[in-house]
Amino acid sequence: MLQHFQWPAGHELTRLFHGRGAQFLDYRFINVDWLSPAALIILYSEVERDWLLELATAVKARLGDDCQSVQVQYRNRHMAPYELLLGEQLDEVIAQEAGLKYQLRLGRNQNYGLFLDMANGREWVAQHANNANVLNLFAYTCGFSVAAVAGGARQVVNVDMSKSSLGTGRDNHRLNQHDMTKVKFLGHDIFKSWGKLKKLGPYDLLIADPPSLQKGSVNIVRDYPKIMRRLSELVSAQGHALLCLNSPDLDVAFITQAMAEHAPDFSFVQQLQPSDIFINREPDKGLKVLLYRHG
Incomplete structure (x- = not known):
């Protein structure tokens, strides 16, 4: 799966993997976003816990020291709850896109603040x-x-x-x-x-x-x-x-x-x-x- 990721060149806000687009039919249940310094795994169906932790560990290792937090959001569950998987509990981040800054909030709502x-x-x-x-x-x-x-x-x-x-x-x-x-x-x-x-x-x-x-x-x-x-x-x-x-x-x-x-x-x-x-x-x-x- 990781070979299909588009890794960022720096701290730019981006999607790493867009499974919902169905380009990779075996992974239609997942998106992964880079909200520097947090990575967010978004699930649309349940997965095995070991698989999820293995993915989180691989993502954090690939992003290196820039990644301070790996979280998961369960869109398939009621109220779309978040869970910390690795690193720090970051509830708010200031992310950057095209030189502009945006405040993102994790853990509160289904959407974190920018599409x-x-x-x-x-x-x-x-x-x-x-x-x-x-x-x-x-x-x-x-x-x-x-x-x-x-x-x-x-x-x-x-x-x-x-x-x-x-x-x-x-x-x-x-x-x-x-x-x-x-x-x-x-x-x-x-x-x-x-x-x-x-x-x-x-x-x-x-x-x-x-x-x-x-x-x-x-x-x-x-x-x-x-x-x-x-x-x-x-x-x-x-x-x-x-x-x-x-x-x-x-x-x-x-x-x-x-x-x-x-x-x-x-x-x-x-x-x-x-x-x-x-x-x-x-x-x-x-x-x-x-x-x-x-x-």
Whole structure:
């Protein structure tokens, strides 16, 4: 298995092994992330304890002194609990991606604070945000916002119902010594806030990265078209919409067909591809990121 790992050149935040992509059919039950200085094994089914400890020992040995902690998260168990396997108990780490710092929290929630498969999306935003007014819907911990401000955005508006996630987003901006006057954090229900969002626009770039299904909040099949119908009043002429979809049950056609119906004045520009480590045996089951232009 270790021969299929992509080992980091340094301290860069990265996925070491993407079993969920099914490139290696015998290992579809596992991902391994490098959150320097911690390594995280993510399991989607039970494994033998000896095998798990052997893997943890091999990963720590390969990463050397840079690896202070090896932990496992059991996604197959209720509440997705964490367990320390080797080294120190690290509950918080400051990790780095493309020169930017992010605060990650282990052991509290299913997701630790940044989606690694979106690295190419954050890179695109950083390269195209200069002097842009950016709207970041479902902002979570504001990874896109950090990339946008680093890329020279004049304003970013982050919207998410989770005030604790937005609080981490503030910390992420402060870690990177960003000008906080450029960043807004709105702990609102997006679908009840169109008027306020419109007043802060128009936007040169709108980013939507909704959860596939969030009980009591978001149903992607029902709600993504609601966002698409609002794009024309939110995005400036020749502005862009970056639409993300990470549901294994919905393919690219879900976005393209819905956009053709609900936002016909937007034209498709390109699909952003994830890095090689995230290549999926069935691409439509992985992350989809589509870029559209208004007009």
